[in-house]
Amino acid sequence: MVQPKKVAIIGAGPSGLVTAKTLLHSFPEGTFIPSVFEKNHRIGGLWPVGVHHGEQPQINPWIRTNLSRFTVAFSDLAWESVMGDEELSMFPQARQVGSYLEKYANLYIPKGVLRLGKEVVRTIRETDGLRARWTVQWTSRSIDGNGMVCEGSEIESEQFDYLVVTSGYFAKAHFPDIPGLASVADKVVHSSEVQTTDGVRRLLQRTGSSGGKLVVIGGSMSGVEAASTVALHLSTMDFQPPVVQSGRNYEVHHICSRPFWTVPTYLPYKGFQDPTDTQNTQFLPLDLVFYDLARRPPGPVEYNLTPLSTQQIRKSNTYFHSLLGEEYAKIGSFGIYSNENEDPQPPWIAIGDDYAEHVRSGFIKVTMGRVSSIDSPSTLTVTLPNGEQQTISDITAIITATGYTPFSSLSFLPSSILTTLEYSTKDPFLPLILDGKGTSHAEIPDLGFVGFYRGPYWGAMEMQARSLASTWAKDPSFTGPYFTNEELLQRSNERDFLRSIRSNKPGLHRNQFPMGDYIGLMESLARELNIPRAPISTDNPNSNPSPVIPSRYIPSPFLTQDPEDRLSTLVERQSTSTIKTLQNTIIPGPNNYNxxxxxxxxxxxxxxxxxxxxxxxxxxxxxxxxxxxxxxxxxxxxxxxxxxxxxxxxxxxxxxxxxxxxxxxxxxxxxxxxxxxxxxxxxxxxxxxxxxxxxxxxxxxxxxxxxxxxxxxxxxxxxxxxxxxxxxxxxxxxxxxxxxxxxxxxxxxxxxxxxxxxxxxxxxxxxxxxxxxxxxxx
Missing domain, CATH: 2.40.128 (Lipocalin)
Structure with a gap:
């Protein structure tokens, strides 16, 4: 009898839950024994499921996802099974995502697998001949009678055969290293503190000001979201009683160091309809438009982990310009066409429905440049792309929308392991050099990563978990070999490329998301795992391949001793439900409410x-x-x-x-x-x-x-x-x-x-x- 493989999973967010589910249900019973360690007394990671006092703050429960429910989902749980029709939205709220994860855990993960309130403080990797073992050490956190979290001091430990890091890329708020910023700490907040208009109100009350400039530092997603939230609050001040003061007494100044497009959540697209109807155009969720397989060349889709050329950058800008329109480009693109003669930077993408119109209305003023210094409590200096400097004065507050760092999610790994992984605290975008499409490092094959990259789309998490588990399931001796010579060479080349990105070599343009080729990730991993892609329409399986979503990638069921195979039936039913809803969404018809x-x-x-x-x-x-x-x-x-x-x-x-x-x-x-x-x-x-x-x-x-x-x-x-x-x-x-x-x-x-x-x-x-x-x- 083959000995079960014990797997420690650190973190009970989406990536930790899907890893546990995959290990438990994608292989014959007893192949793996997973244990999920989570420092909080709840699952969900960033997504609100219920929180105790003293636990890590989470995102605003009412904020909506910026990708649709087709992408923010796993293959084997349909949103229709979680939320009633009355509540079901195309872009779920964070609290609804929390409910989704609760349902997922209740459906697929036995209670004994989840070890909540257990904070991993250290891991040790020991080798005995060819075999490696992991010792996981943790402390227990308890809840007192008042609902407060009490930190434990006693260290417990247990040995495992494999370790998976799923503790998240967005572990700790990042504050930029700007000269003078620490001296005005009372005026500085992270963008996570202004996710709601109530958060903005508290900020203004704290400053005690009656006007001035509210400066948002940082581009990409969080910068656009923070600036939009502040602008909404300022507009609300004039049009919701009691009107104490005018929001026009304030100005929102958004300072971005990179060119970017801000993209609304719904985009025009004609590719999914009947080809004989050339006039009707759907407006669909942006992920269904961007993740359409028809946008890729014919033939097998390969994972694209290559630098962006000048030609590709300009082609991308042309695509966004034609998709969004000339009128929107005037207010929704920033620094894109500043100098066509120069070697352009890859534009970043931010998602926001209201940002561009706030810019048009004057509530948000955008400056392309980098904050070089905080000169006084009310003044800062921006270095513009041409090298000139600009001063912004009359500053009331500074909001740093500079994202999060993953470093605390790695603090429990041994220093020798971090050295092998080429760990860098100077690169929050690429802190580790990994291979296997972000899942592992060939020299430490018993260590895995799931969802450890910027933009951890749920389908990619699921594929990464399947890839890891498939590799480990093929190793009955716990000693390998894990990879063929061809695979080792491919993984070495992958790491070489990531090193070249980190080095910032001239001519190599770093993308916003180092692993941002979502279609390539899904398709290439599915091909490696022999997972077929389900057609959208069973009536015409050779029709347009349509969007990439997790529910189109269901592995063939393994042979079980259950004659009814209830799990396979459940998974198939959930997947079919999602695909049917997708078909009704993307194909115009009399019953498709747009x-x-x-x-x-x-x-x-x-x-x-x-x-x-x-x-x-x-x-x-x-x-x-x-x-x-x-x-x-x-x-x-x-x-x-x-x-x-x-x-x-x-x-x-x-x-x-x-x-x-x-x-x-x-x-x-x-x-x-x-x-x-x-x-x-x-x-x-x-x-x-x-x-x-x-x-x-x-x-x-x-x-x-x-x-x-x-x-x-x-x-x-x-x-x-x-x-x-x-x-x-x-x-x-x-x-x-x-x-x-x-x-x-x-x-x-x-x-x-x-x-x-x-x-x-x-x-x-x-x-x-x-x-x-x-x-x-x-």
């Missing part, structure tokens, strides 16, 4: 518009959706309209605007409240709901109507996407149609609305209609 289009329209309304309003009398049989260019009566009213974003003032809504319309020549005007709805219940009333504002200028009064948004159509006559929408909701009278009746036409350049029309039809005597048409332009 949440992405409603979100896109709502996002793109943000900001100020000039309007022209005309009123005419027309026959009630006039066609719907008239073009603003078709009859052109004399304008009766002109003015400015602004959609001011604010924190939602009522539960159950995703986003909210105060719409303020001021006629030309007036100081004030009328207001309405616009709210964005997500979830299936929005099918009845629409994705965008509108209330009139009556006596109270800050609160919604009578409900006006909901807007049901259709698909985008690419119309050559106007050279843009055209989106049509109608009013939904409960009719004012008991007749079949609403009266008054609203119709909308939106003209999009890429992801930006450049013009839109609202037509209001009201019945008048004699069977006619009073038609009020308002045309809005930027």
């Amino acid at each position: 949440l992405g289009m409603g979100n896109t329209i709502f996002r793109a309304l943000h900001g100020s518009w000039k309007y022209t309003r005309t009123t005419t009398t027309a026959s009630s049989s006039s066609s719907s959706f008239p073009s603003p260019r078709s009859n052109n009566p004399q304008p009766q009213a002109t003015g400015h309209a602004t959609f001011h974003p604010r924190r939602t003032s009522s539960l159950g809504y995703e986003k909210e605007y105060v719409y303020e319309e001021i006629p030309h020549g007036f100081q004030s005007g009328t207001r309405s409240i616009y709210r964005l709805v997500e979830g299936t219940w929005s099918k009845k009333n629409g994705q965008i709901l509108i209330w009139n504002v009556d006596i109270d200028p800050y609160h919604a009064g009578a409900f006006s109507h909901g807007v049901i948004v259709g698909l985008a159509r690419e119309e050559e006559a106007v050279g843009r996407y055209v989106v049509r929408a109608v009013a939904g909701g409960i009719p004012v009278n008991r007749e079949q149609e609403c009266d008054p009746r609203y119709e909308y036409v939106f003209y999009l350049d890429g992801v930006s609305i450049v013009e839109w029309v609202c037509t209001l039809r009201e019945r008048v005597g004699g069977g006619g209609e009073l038609v009020t048409r308002t045309v809005y332009v930027r």
